[in-house]
Amino acid sequence: MIGRFASVAAFIRSERPDVPVHLLRPRQVRAAARSFVEGFPGDVLYAVKCNAHPLVLETLHGQGIRHFDVASPMEIRRVAETLPGATAFYHHPAKSPAQIELARDYGIRHFAVDCIAELDKVAGLVPDAIPMVRLAIPPGNGAVYDLSTKFGAPPDRFRAVLEHAHALGLSAGITFHVGSQCLDPQAFRSAIRLATSLLDETGLPVRLMDIGGGFPAYYRLTEAPPLAAYFAAIAEAGREWAAPRGIRLMCEPGRALAAEGGSLLTRIVLTKAEAIHINDGIFGGLTEVYWGKEALSLPYRVVDEDGRPRRGRARPVAVYGPTCDGNDRLPYPLAVPEDAGDGDYIEFNLIGAYGREMAARYNGMVSDAMATIDSDFDDE
Numbered sequence: 001m002i003g004r005f006a007s008v009a010a011f012i013r014s015e016r017p018d019v020p021v022h023l024l025r026p027r028q029v030r031a032a033a034r035s036f037v038e039g040f041p042g043d044v045l046y047a048v049k050c051n052a053h054p055l056v057l058e059t060l061h062g063q064g065i066r067h068f069d070v071a072s073p074m075e076i077r078r079v080a081e082t083l084p085g086a087t088a089f090y091h092h093p094a095k096s097p098a099q100i101e102l103a104r105d106y107g108i109r110h111f112a113v114d115c116i117a118e119l120d121k122v123a124g125l126v127p128d129a130i131p132m133v134r135l136a137i138p139p140g141n142g143a144v145y146d147l148s149t150k151f152g153a154p155p156d157r158f159r160a161v162l163e164h165a166h167a168l169g170l171s172a173g174i175t176f177h178v179g180s181q182c183l184d185p186q187a188f189r190s191a192i193r194l195a196t197s198l199l200d201e202t203g204l205p206v207r208l209m210d211i212g213g214g215f216p217a218y219y220r221l222t223e224a225p226p227l228a229a230y231f232a233a234i235a236e237a238g239r240e241w242a243a244p245r246g247i248r249l250m251c252e253p254g255r256a257l258a259a260e261g262g263s264l265l266t267r268i269v270l271t272k273a274e275a276i277h278i279n280d281g282i283f284g285g286l287t288e289v290y291w292g293k294e295a296l297s298l299p300y301r302v303v304d305e306d307g308r309p310r311r312g313r314a315r316p317v318a319v320y321g322p323t324c325d326g327n328d329r330l331p332y333p334l335a336v337p338e339d340a341g342d343g344d345y346i347e348f349n350l351i352g353a354y355g356r357e358m359a360a361r362y363n364g365m366v367s368d369a370m371a372t373i374d375s376d377f378d379d380e
């Protein structure tokens with residue numbers, strides 16, 4: 001951590017960083033955590049994969065988030081070391097025996113499963129496990145990423161796994177993910193309804209339903225309803241289908257809790273007529289832009305070497321990242337002020353989720369530099 005600064009301009013004037021720097025804004029993380037803790041009708045878990053930095057975990061915990069969705073030994077250890085006493089759910093549906101044992105030894109009891117083989121594996125190693133049976137959610141519900149192509153049981157298998165857990169004497173829960181950056185609150189309602197109707201066909205009791213993540217962040221071209229609309233749709237579905245069956249709801253957002261809490265400060269290395277080269281790209285902190293394209297269009301601003309905004313007329317330029325790979329190019333042009341040039345900075349917002357965590361070390365170009373910023377992105 002380089003330090004804490006009142007604003008990005010103050011940071012630039014003090015440090016003139018020549019490597020990409022991830023900027024953390026704990027105030028924004030606190031605000032996001034508060035909206036979930038106050039607004040979501042149930043317990044809130046944080047999906048650690050989107051940003052496992054200890055400061056992010058501590059900030060969320062400070063606002064009352066006590067449950068964490070982990071998917072690897074590293075994430076298990078990170079949560080245990082940063083927040084002793086927090087509860088972790090191991091929500092990866094394909095785990096090795098050694099990973100399950102490690103989780104068990106850290107006190108984890110909740111394990112996602114989406115087939116009988118994985119359930120038997122977990123049950124054999126963790127006698128008091130609570131299997132969280134993952135249901136696949138049909139596509140076409142307005143999410144940018146489908147998270148049910150790789151994981152999640154289709155209806156028949158979902159029922160079979162629930163019944164098998166019951167036969168093993170385990171009390172199972174239900175989990176699913178409607179897809180990341182889901183733009184339609186009703187997707188949660190349909191999924192809750194689908195899960196409870198399949199459950200009814202088994203006649204089995206279930207106490208816990210984790211409705212996953214998928215809550216949106218507000219990208220440049222995103223028309224997503226406010227979070228309150230999601231909470232209202234979920235609360236209504238909860239009253240209609242979960243509460244009457246004695247089922248408690250949980251959620252496990254990543255993006256909506258962390259995206260606004262971080263930005264990426266990059267520097268212009270070379271300015272050409274039609275293009276600019278910057279010091280980070282799609283193999284680094286901007287990886288997710290490659291996958292999400294326009295649907296994850298990041299807000300950005302261009303400032304000079306003293307942190308003052310460039311105000312020239314905007315011109316569209318192709319933006320290349322630093323590696324020697326021809327694919328290292330943003331999938332859309334940026335509108336960059338005409339007076340911007342080499343040595344200026346571009347700050348990309350909404351990088352607090354799926355930013356630093358996704359960066360590779362291609363060409364030896366990876367930056368772990370971080371600083372904390374007090375001001376909001378929109379205030380500068």
Ligand SMILES: *Cc1c(COP(=O)(O)O)cnc(C)c1O
Nearest residue numbers: 047180181213214215253254255
């Ligand atoms: C990635 C993931 C999440 C977080 O999803 P967001 O769309 O970032 O909210 C939650 N649960 C599971 C199982 C995931 O894989």
